[in-house]
Amino acid sequence: AQSVSQHNHHVILSEAASLELGCNYSYGGTVNLFWYVQYPGQHLQLLLKYFSGDPLVKGIKGFEAEFIKSKFSFNLRKPSVQWSDTAEYFCAVRGQAGTALIFGKGTTLSVSS
Amino acid sequence: DTAVSQTPKYLVTQMGNDKSIKCEQNLGHDTMYWYKQDSKKFLKIMFSYNNKELIINETVPNRFSPKSPDKAHLNLHINSLELGDSAVYFCASSQLTGVGRTYNEQFFGPGTRLTVL
Numbered sequence: 694a695q696s697v698s699q700h701n702h703h704v705i706l707s708e709a710a711s712l713e714l715g716c717n718y719s720y721g722g723t724v725n726l727f728w729y730v731q732y733p734g735q736h737l738q739l740l741l742k743y744f745s746g747d748p749l750v751k752g753i754k755g756f757e758a759e760f761i762k763s764k765f766s767f768n769l770r771k772p773s774v775q776w777s778d779t780a781e782y783f784c785a786v787r788g789q790a791g792t793a794l795i796f797g798k799g800t801t802l803s804v805s806s
Numbered sequence: 807d808t809a810v811s812q813t814p815k816y817l818v819t820q821m822g823n824d825k826s827i828k829c830e831q832n833l834g835h836d837t838m839y840w841y842k843q844d845s846k847k848f849l850k851i852m853f854s855y856n857n858k859e860l861i862i863n864e865t866v867p868n869r870f871s872p873k874s875p876d877k878a879h880l881n882l883h884i885n886s887l888e889l890g891d892s893a894v895y896f897c898a899s900s901q902l903t904g905v906g907r908t909y910n911e912q913f914f915g916p917g918t919r920l921t922v923l
Contacts, residue, residue, distance in 0.1 A: 727911060729914075731847075735916070736896065736914045736915060736916045736917055737849075737896065737914040738914075739911050739912075739913075742911050781847055783849065792837060792839075792854050792856070792861060792862060792900070793839060793851035793854050793862050794849075794851065794912060795851075796848070796849040796850070798846070798847070798848050799847045799848070799849075801847075
């Protein structure tokens with residue numbers, strides 16, 4: 694069965710600090726990978742996705758993620774966080790033949806100004 | 807012009823009641839989903855419908871019954887509500903596309919916060 698592991702439960706950073714959130718998945722086949730963000734009180738929004746091609750994916754709001762197939766990882770990065778990045782971040786995986794997303798347990802990011 | 811909309815946004819009810827949550831998408835997608843987000847914010851798939859046909863039915867109590875009257879709507883009816891049903895329920899939609907027939911990303915609704923007293 695597919696599963697997703699997010700290593701960091703709660704990350705606290707100061708503004709301008711660099712961010713890296715870990716995500717590992719378990720699935721032997723071809724996968725589609727996603728990072729979603731949930732701002733307080735809001736619905737999930739797609740930050741970025743990887744389907745194929747360049748393993749370094751750029752998303753919205755300055756976020757990027759790197760797919761490393763050999764490590765089954767899809768870590769999210771941002772060089773300089775802002776207070777407005779305070780949110781819940783979810784990594785998700787879908788087997789290419791599948792439909793539903795399998796989510797990790799989420800990482801709460803708190804950015805202090 | 808909300809892409810995926812849900813009603814109601816908040817639902818507070820007593821144990822044992824029956825309630826429904828409605829979802830509509832105006833994206834022209836052919837697949838819709840219901841996810842449950844628990845108090846620890848963990849998101850889990852419940853159901854998925856493609857062209858009004860049920861394609862995913864995870865281990866969900868049969869008190870939960872999804873209904874898709876057409877491609878743009880997927881409603882969730884819950885019978886005999888229990889305390890443990892309290893959660894945020896998210897509807898989502900996506901489109902089967904491409905030569906390889908894969909699904910694009912999912913678009914989520916704003917969620918319905920269900921509180922069972």
